[in-house]
Amino acid sequence: MTGSLPLSSLGGAIEFIFSEQTSNVTGGQKVGGFEQAMELTLNQLEVTVLALALALVVALPLGLYLGHKGKGEFILVGLANGGRAIPELAVIALVAALIGVGLVTVAPALAILGIPPILTNAYVGVRQVDRATVDAARGMGMSELEIIRKVELPLAVPTVMGGIRGATIAIVATATIAPLAGVETLGDFIINASIYGDDGRLAGAILVAVLALTLEGLLALLQRRLTSDGLKVKTA
């Protein structure tokens, strides 16, 4: 593989994505092709969205609430730093070995990676909101819940979305090794080189990279859409 020209490898990988071929390693088995590539891409997207949703449900309300109350900063800073230190491979491996394989265990395991960035960014985003603005809202007779929903959250959108984007990148990246725990994602092409060969591995890498960049791009667009025009003027 080192001897072959990069460009010819790229050609092989692209061919692998678009047309089914006979595996030259196991012999006879049909691998690759657009259908399988799409199926694995959708599987990876499925487990990513599921894990992200779980992380959001747990971390977003908690982060907003703690930010509103101004409590728990010490724990959140520790959680953010500690969260970065957790090796994804070990988490997936332990879940597979001790709890079980499949979507039901992998999605929560991936969600663990998404919780620290969402939680801390929601907290920081809300804390950054000018206290005078919050007092003004309170003076207008808003309830605490209304203040969070109508004042703090809209003003914190850029930071909150930053956390969600970080979580998404971490989750979609780790979903690549989900085949180790019985969830067939694009990582299958990468990990099972004995079946898919070098073309398959490069094809898997290309598809994973495209998927991650696409998700990041879509979230950046969503962030722009959700950010109020007033905030854009201020930062411009």
Next chain:
Amino acid sequence: MNSPLLLAAAGEVGSDFFKERSSDTLPCQAKPNEVFCFDWARENIDRFGTPTVQHLELVLISLLLGFAVAFALSLLAHRRKWLQPPLLGATGVLYTIPSIAFFFLLLPVTGIGKDTAIIALAAYTLQIIYRNTMLGLDNVPSSAKEAARGMGYTDRQILWRVELPLATPEIIAGLRIAVVSTIAIATLAVFIGGGGLGTQIYGGGNLTFPTSIFIALAIVLLMALLFDLVLLTVQRLTTPWRKARQT
């Protein structure tokens, strides 16, 4: 909960792991899926030495490489402002591509081995270090720069004697994030044959077993904590005026 397939796989690796030992029977050998087997850990702790050293090597080289490139880019972008958006975009793309995908994108160019892992890990750190260095340089109060200019400093002197020292806390904050994440992500180097502690989690095409995974995990976390503390100490020592301000 465990599928028969996985149990079989774990059993296989387990027996392979025990093969090197003397033939006396261990209580753990029969149940490789036990949560933590102290007997095995005691007998086999030395097998983590080489992977730990490899892991350190992966992290240190990729971090040095990442820092050198990102720091140079920051100085360049600091002088030529028009470079800032494209550099942020380019490092952002490198950051977003999952490391494991990056390894295999590089495969046709650099092949199997630790070089590929180091390049991918270094590419991952660029955005973190670049962003924080730019943030630090931007946060330097203009009054400090004007005072330096008034004292007759040249642009270069202002950069090295005023701006960079004042930007040190942000630069080191970036390094701390980069080093801790890289230590965790370097476990994935096992997939590209780069060695490191990942080999004790996923070895010979299969997951190892919980005891081995737990020990590897503990070493990774300990390493991250140590590096973080070292950088925090460096930050304290290089910015004595911050401490003076606090007290």
